[in-house]
Amino acid sequence: MQNRSIIRAFRTQVTPLPKPQSDFSHKTVIITGASSGVGKAAAQQFARLGAAKVILACRSVEKGEAAKKEIEAAETVAGVVEVWPLELGSYESIKAFCARADKLDRLDVFVANAGLMSSQCEYYEGYERQTFVHAIAPTLMVLLLLPIMRKTLEQTQSLPHHVIVSSNGHMYTKFLPGKEESIFAAVQGDRDMRLRYYDTKLMQVFAVRELAARMKASGKPLIVLNMVDPGFCQSDLMREKGWELPIRIMMGVADKILARSPDSGARTYTMAAEAGEQSHGMYLEDCGFSTPSPIVDTEEGKELQKRVWNELVEILNANAPGAVDNL
Template identity: 40%
Template sequence: MSQILSFLPKFIYGQLFITPPAPTKDCAGKTVIVTGSNTGLGLEAARHFVQLNAAKVILACRNLEKGEAAEKDIESTTGRKGVVEVWQLDLTSYESVKAFAKKSQSLERLDILLENAGIAPPNFKLEEGSESTITVNVISTFLLALLMVPKLQETAKKHNTVPNLCIVSSEAHFFTAFPERNSSSIFDKLNDRSSARMTDRYNLSKLLEVFACREIAQDHPVSQFGVTITSVNPGLCHSELIRPEAPAVVRAFMTVMKAVLARTTEVGARTLVDASLRGQEDHGAFLSDCKVTEVAKLVTDEPETQTRVWRELAAKLEQIEPGVTKNLERGVSAKL
């Protein structure tokens, strides 16, 4: 609780008085994938990449019809046609994630994978054998990341560049006490319907993302890995994350918070683009307001918890796709 109270003034100040700068870095020749990009932050991030002259921007969406509408919207506002493509990706399905990654191997290059898609469901529901928030925000997110590492490393080697893997996390990771870490199996505990704290589940999923990003970066320096990995907080934005089926009290609270503090999705998306274009000196960093910032005290105080989270997550990923964690070990000097 003390950490939350100490964080709140910084959060409120940032929302009211800090406006992240619009991105200006040229993306000519780059291929970019943005997940969850038919609406909200993902859509606006994709629009920025098109405006920054990216050669190809792939909208990875569960609903193709909505994705195609987003494509037309981007084309109409940027005046650039033939740049945006819409590919199907459903993070509630591991087979969909695998199929998307397989299709991506046909790309000539991949410079940026921006994993923006996420959910905050109010009710406990299983997807692929795990609670849906954990399936989408954590397991499928890192399954896709690891499946795409070979293409990112191939791009690094062929084009003498350092591609970026960016995970959209949140300052919400400050707001969880993460009591599940005291269980013998963290992910098994998260699947316990009787003890699930769904009002905290989104916050917790964002903490797990921060842990995983930091552990991967710690174990795999850019000099060997060939890819920069970051996590980013877009701040409180006018997005569709809180669904209509959420409890009335939650919807009412968020309505007031957004009315007073929220950024537009375009402004929030600036932080996503900035993080996706960071250099290798920011490998493993957590970014907010377009600058490297601190993570929750729980993260810095408990490195052993970070390692344990990653080991449990890696074991799950191996069950889904045997050998996938070996993609982290290959390095850019390996035969791709």
Template identity: 35%
Template structure:
């Protein structure tokens, strides 16, 4: 009951602020599923005058279709590029950094939207797939691109503020997948705090934010079954468009 009360309070008691500001001259990378929140965040960035928005996704054809829809709705051409990034492949993350992102003249925003929520235990890159995608690959890419973000912030101006732990999570016999998504969210908070304490002293020109867009209608819960999808509508989940607002607000906070 407490969960439902808190959920309703977060959905109805907290409104998403109206987007303001501009991404003029900035380059933005959006990773993950190019539908739902990722799609809307990319569209908002284009609408707010980003110089370049890169859709970093696994399936190029879906990225191309997303680009077409965004161009159609914003009437802005030549802004969006579609690059391949196959989370949770560590090799793909490395290749994305060394052969693609390194060619950019600047990098202002890395919006890591890639993530999964599953009840099915599956290993990927020697770790349970939720950990590989939501934690390891996500923060691996963040570490690789952080120097580029720092360089851009200092040049153009900006404001700033071990594997053994995964053994239990990688044991299928002990896995409780019903709580795995929540565990991954906790780890995101703990890891980001550690990154900030180790690498981001006062005055550091890059802002690192964790985004909680709330209960949104997206493809994230596609494996959760009919009951969960019914709850999405019964509890009036936020639209993906509003969820995209939250992602962009976090990006603009820097």
């Protein structure tokens, strides 16, 4: 396990990560938010490493098609990259996408890469959108994709992976709502929007850890579910207007000096997508095993994890009946 410190964070940020050497021949990969940034770079890496099918799950099909052309030209491949529409702010779009994926011959890797950081409060399906995209949507997709992944394992004996893209930002908040307060109600409205990204990323960590534990306890063939932080990367995460000028200037300078290239950040994804069973439920970064925020393993953290999960189950049972039964 890696120990955290400012020095280590700086050192690993500027030290080149190992180039992936894995073989993804015959495998099918889905990546959300893959029309730009680290998601697109990851799709290109999977294509370079021999994947038979790389599906770009994109909100904008037009941008997805442009990314497809770039990837196929750069890697000299044809017929490998596909673009599927996915609106991560819609239950119906998520369910339709996963129903389509369920008809694939196989599905080996699902990378939940899409995310957003916003100072503006808006809603998807009645929930603040960062909450929906970071906590609700990836949990639902993992559950809905479990059947095709178990089928893949049975037919190929190749271990499939769910890779949830996390963030060290979850360490910048303690997120301790009152014991009687709904977790998901605590992240509604425009209160503390500066911390909303961090809060929802911590909620994501809780959700993934509980889901991973329940998958393992189910007694069914294990599909790996892990989390990976790609580090500080050049991306359009803060693409939305609304951030104050000093923050934009600071991030612009940091982007030039410290940020990893999208290709470097994507190396953490391919590492997570080949990590063995020992990575199940684990937090990965810098192409190695790491640890999440210290709060996660405290008694308060364990209680929060159960509360996040129980509320998520209620939400999913109401809006995607049967999904939780896939566990």
